Each structure stands twice: as C-alpha cells, then as structure tokens.
Amino acid sequence: MKLKASSRQNAQSLGMPLVGMIDVVFLLLIYFLVMSAWQQPEKQLTAVIQSAAIQTEAVTDLEPSVIKMNSREGSVVFQYGTRNTKELFTLKEWIQKTQFKDNGIQVHVGPDIEFELVTQVISACRAIGFQKVIYVPITD
Numbered sequence: 001m002k003l004k005a006s007s008r009q010n011a012q013s014l015g016m017p018l019v020g021m022i023d024v025v026f027l028l029l030i031y032f033l034v035m036s037a038w039q040q041p042e043k044q045l046t047a048v049i050q051s052a053a054i055q056t057e058a059v060t061d062l063e064p065s066v067i068k069m070n071s072r073e074g075s076v077v078f079q080y081g082t083r084n085t086k087e088l089f090t091l092k093e094w095i096q097k098t099q100f101k102d103n104g105i106q107v108h109v110g111p112d113i114e115f116e117l118v119t120q121v122i123s124a125c126r127a128i129g130f131q132k133v134i135y136v137p138i139t140d
Helices: 002-014 018-038 048-060 088-096 115-128
Strands: 065-072 075-080 083-085 105-109 133-137
Touching: 065 088, 065 115, 075 088, 083 088, 088 115, 105 115, 115 133
Parallel strands: 065 105, 105 133
Antiparallel strands: 065 075, 075 083
C-alpha cells in the first residue's frame, strides 16, 4: 500500500504547471504580433538600395585588363592591348595610365617565361593599385 501512495505523489509532483506555461505562450504571442506590426514592408524601403545595385552593375560590365607575356627570339615581349614592348619599365608606365583599376588585370604567361619576371609583373600591378591580379598560364 505504501508503494502505491508514494507513486501517486511522484506522479503529481512531476506534472508541469500549465497556468504559468499558458501565460508565457500568450505573452510571446502578443510580443510577436506587436513587433510584426512595427516592421516596414519591403516595398516601402528607401531607393538607396536600388541605386547601389545599379551602380555595381555598371562597374562590373567592364572587362579586366590583360597583359600577355610571350618569348620571341630569346627575349620576353609584353603585350598590353595593341602595344608591344620588351621593357618592363615601359609596361609599368602603360599600366599606370589605366583608369579602371577596380576591374582587375590578368597576366597571361607563355610556357618559356621565367618565374621571377612573372612575379615582378604581378607585384608591379599590385603596387600600381590593382586589387585583383589573376595569373593565367598559356599552354600550347
């Protein structure tokens, strides 16, 4: 008999207080209803976000500049646009005159070019202000 009485007391003490739980649920419901009424609908947001999106599209429409490094007759020839030179200094002068440095620059390198010269060109591009410098090996 004593066993049954203690099991009843344990069952009653393990139950959750429903009154407190109902109060918490109603308070949370009221909180979320009030907070959702204060939020501004997305279609009423300011147009600053839209104009920023338009500006980024205009900037990304431009393609990156390209430097091609090939070996001809035992020396390295740099091609930047339609111009060719054998001097690194002249190439640096041409790169500095580039207006759109945000679009990046690609360095296309032929198979016979020395690694040290490639690193000099990439370092020069970064020093001039190009944030995106991409190395592209050319395979025959």
